[in-house]
Amino acid sequence: DAGVIQSPRHEVTEMGQEVTLRCKPISGHDYLFWYRQTMMRGLELLIYFNNNVPIDDSGMPEDRFSAKMPNASFSTLKIQPSEPRDSAVYFCASRPRGGTGGDTQYFGPGTRLTVL
Amino acid sequence: KQEVTQIPAALSVPEGENLVLNCSFTDSAIYNLQWFRQDPGKGLTSLLLIQSSQREQTSGRLNASLDKSSGRSTLYIAASQPGDSATYLCAVDNAGNMLTFGGGTRLMVKP
Numbered sequence: 001d002a003g004v005i006q007s008p009r010h011e012v013t014e015m016g017q018e019v020t021l022r023c024k025p026i027s028g029h030d031y032l033f034w035y036r037q038t039m040m041r042g043l044e045l046l047i048y049f050n051n052n053v054p055i056d057d058s059g060m061p062e063d064r065f066s067a068k069m070p071n072a073s074f075s076t077l078k079i080q081p082s083e084p085r086d087s088a089v090y091f092c093a094s095r096p097r098g099g100t101g102g103d104t105q106y107f108g109p110g111t112r113l114t115v116l
Numbered sequence: 117k118q119e120v121t122q123i124p125a126a127l128s129v130p131e132g133e134n135l136v137l138n139c140s141f142t143d144s145a146i147y148n149l150q151w152f153r154q155d156p157g158k159g160l161t162s163l164l165l166i167q168s169s170q171r172e173q174t175s176g177r178l179n180a181s182l183d184k185s186s187g188r189s190t191l192y193i194a195a196s197q198p199g200d201s202a203t204y205l206c207a208v209d210n211a212g213n214m215l216t217f218g219g220g221t222r223l224m225v226k227p
Binding site for chain 2: 042091095104105109
């Protein structure tokens with residue numbers, strides 16, 4: 001398997017623009033996670049899905065952030081409008097169905113977002 | 117709210133040394149604890165996962181221990197190599213699937 005695939009790998013945009021990050025999880029994995037990593041706050045969970053359904057979005061910082069998972073092989077994280085403080089590396093991860101806490105998460109390479 | 121702390125934040129050692137990375141957490145009601153490795157510009161790679169009922173896990177030169185009652189975990193790396201240079205992250209799963217990460221330990225192993 002190719003692992004978790006994220007696109008784009010790098011994104012530079014101007015404040016106020018809409019940004020869409022994409023993720024393809026590992027085939028057969030039931031869970032999908034979106035994380036954000038910054039120097040100041042480290043790695044933070046934003047939202048996660050189980051079988052395409054959002055389960056917990058308490059980490060989503062503001063209404064400007066939204067995430068969707070229209071099918072088992074694709075998810076998007078959208079920021080509209082973007083702000084400079086959204087600059088970070090955004091990771092997508094997936095894991096297979098298993099006992100709660102029983103399986104590790106597999107991370108994609110990340111998307112480095114810079115908002116000017 | 118769970119808080120995870122990793123000490124030291126950075127570590128530089130000569131090749132061949134055995135070393136210990138520390139992780140502490142405030143809420144002991146965990147499902148599991150995981151250690152990840154992150155190389156610059158890359159994603160995270162899982163190294164070891166310790167279930168809440170386990171005391172340790174081993175993989176090659178790596179050994180991770182878990183003491184839930186004291187809220188501590190250690191990652192032991194034997195005979196360190198330059199290829200071990202990376203950032204090591206500890207993550208605690210409290211609520212099933214919701215990982216809380218520590219700030220990481222940046223390790224450099226000098227040849």
